[in-house]
Amino acid sequence: MTVKAKLMDQAAMKRTLVRxxxxxxxxxxxxxxxxxxxxxxxxxxxxQELAENVSxxxxxxxxxxxxxxxxHRDDRKEVPPMESRTSVDFPLDGRVVIxxxxxxxxxxxIRAAMDALVSIGRPAKIQLAVLIDRGHRxxxxxxxxxxxxxxxxxxxxxxxxxxxxxxxxxxxxxxxDE
Numbered sequence: 001m002t003v004k005a006k007l008m009d010q011a012a013m014k015r016t017l018v019r020x021x022x023x024x025x026x027x028x029x030x031x032x033x034x035x036x037x038x039x040x041x042x043x044x045x046x047x048q049e050l051a052e053n054v055s056x057x058x059x060x061x062x063x064x065x066x067x068x069x070x071x072h073r074d075d076r077k078e079v080p081p082m083e084s085r086t087s088v089d090f091p092l093d094g095r096v097v098i099x100x101x102x103x104x105x106x107x108x109x110i111r112a113a114m115d116a117l118v119s120i121g122r123p124a125k126i127q128l129a130v131l132i133d134r135g136h137r138x139x140x141x142x143x144x145x146x147x148x149x150x151x152x153x154x155x156x157x158x159x160x161x162x163x164x165x166x167x168x169x170x171x172x173x174x175x176x177d178e
Contacts, residue, residue, distance in 0.1 A: 001157060001174040007150060008171035013131070016147040017046065020129055021053030023145050028096060033124070035063040035092070039101040039113050040070075040085050045164045046131060047100035063090045067099075069112035072119075092121030098145075102160035104130040107139035132158050132171060 008016065025031060031054060038047030044066045051062040065088035099113050110128060117126065129145040134152040150158060152173065159172040 001159070001176055003159075003172050004156070004175050005173045006170060007132075007148065007158075007173060010169040013147075013169055013171065014049075016131065017049050018053055020145045020147055021050050021057060024050065024054055024098060024127075024129065025057050027127075027144070031058045031060050031062065033094070033096050034098060035065065035090065035095050036098045036100055037065050037067045037088065037113075037117070039099065039109060040066055040068045041165055042102040042160050042162050043100045045162045046102060046129075047098070050098070050100060050129060065089065067113050067116045067120075069109060069116055072112035072115040086116065086120070088120055092117065092123045094122075094124050096125045096127065097123040098127050098129050100129045102130070102162075103132045103134060103158045104128075104141070104143055105134050105136045107137050107141035110141045111139055131160060134158050 028034060036047040036051040038044035048064050051064045055062050066086060068085040071084060097117060099110065101109060104110060114126060117123065127144040130143040131147040133143055133146045133149045152158065155176055157174045157176055159174050161168050161170050163169050
């Protein structure tokens with residue numbers, strides 16, 4: 001893949017996540033029922049940062065977990081045997097779950113995450129926070145909190161880089177070799 005453009009640097013990502021956290025606090029009457037679940041891989045550190053921001057603004061510690069969707073995908077014919085990386089150390093029943101992912105495109109990842117969620121518990125509500133929405137929806141799913149809308153062609157990809165996984169931070173538009 002070839003980088004075409006840099007959409008966000010570390011400062012822009014931080015500002016975007018702060019804005020999204022403010023929107024989450026404003027939209028939810030009580031943050032005591034909130035929990036954040038990051039979708040593996042890059043949704044996890046984004047969920048942690050959103051939860052830290054919400055905790056700082058509301059002075060209430062918010063819960064954070066992670067969900068692995070590999071076993072719930074409908075667009076993969078064969079799934080190799082693997083151990084799930086889902087980590088939810090608190091009950092989901094009756095909570096407002098904020099699912100967090102780096103990029104939404106077709107909506108299939110989010111559908112798989114919701115399948116994984118309901119196999120763990122029964123939340124009162126599920127909301128979606130995504131850093132980048134690039135369009136190309138195949139399912140009627142949309143983000144409740146969107147950092148940035150970036151229309152892309154099918155030949156383009158969005159690469160979100162986070163310190164914990166990639167060693168640097170940024171959002172890039174890349175052209176695929178396909």
